[in-house]
């Protein structure tokens with residue numbers, strides 16, 4: 001249907017990206033999920049097996065959307081991963097791989113998709129992390145990539161406005177694997193629980209929709225209040 005809005009969700013096969021894809025499908029969007037992994041059977045997305053850190057793959061992915069969907073209203077740049085290693089053991093190739101997926105991919109995707117996003121008066125949502133602002137030990141590549149993504153978000157908002165709004169969502173702890181969580185895992189959050197993919201999906205759905213028309217260049221921390229909590233040892 002030519003008037004159906006089209007969203008590209010990277011890392012849409014699992015976790016938060018899957019939650020976003022499911023939510024946008026429910027809201028009536030056509031969804032293209034770019035992920036080397038397969039989404040669950042029966043999910044009504046068009047799946048493209050693409051590694052979005054690779055320039056040629058991004059070119060083919062966005063070119064395919066131009067050909068098959070003919071429009072792009074929203075890009076949800078969500079694909080990301082973490083390597084936890086002491087910096088002395090972190091290989092340059094590992095650093096570059098984290099930066100490639102978590103930061104460079106958004107540059108590649110927006111560069112390729114700019115014309116379609118402008119034509120649609122569309123929106124971009126990047127998925128950073130509260131780790132753009134605070135850290136545990138041995139997470140240098142991840143934190144640096146997310147801090148970079150946050151800055152890339154506001155740079156893009158200025159360059160692509162007023163046609164395209166660009167915002168960043170920074171999740172805290174989101175349970176994507178259905179882990180056995182302890183009562184204290186939930187209780188330490190001011191909101192009283194660990195987050196779920198649907199929490200992020202609801203915010204993304206609002207950000208790519210018409211009610212967020214005055215919102216661009218912004219970061220939305222969605223972490224159950226954890227980064228607002230002052231912690232001193234007793």
Ligand SMILES: NC(=O)c1ccc[n+]([C@@H]2O[C@H](COP(=O)([O-])OP(=O)(O)OC[C@H]3O[C@@H](n4cnc5c(N)ncnc54)[C@H](O)[C@@H]3O)[C@@H](O)[C@H]2O)c1
Nearest residue numbers: 011014015016035051052053078079080101129171173174
């Ligand atoms: N889960 C959390 O607690 C949490 C917290 C803060 C931020 N985040 C961020 O949210 C995003 C999603 O995380 P998640 O927890 O759902 O992860 P996940 O591992 O459950 O899912 C990530 C998906 O991205 C895909 N992916 C990885 N590299 C890719 C690439 N180069 N190209 C295309 N797809 C790729 C994977 O195959 C996977 O399906 C990431 O950017 C992550 O950094 C997650």
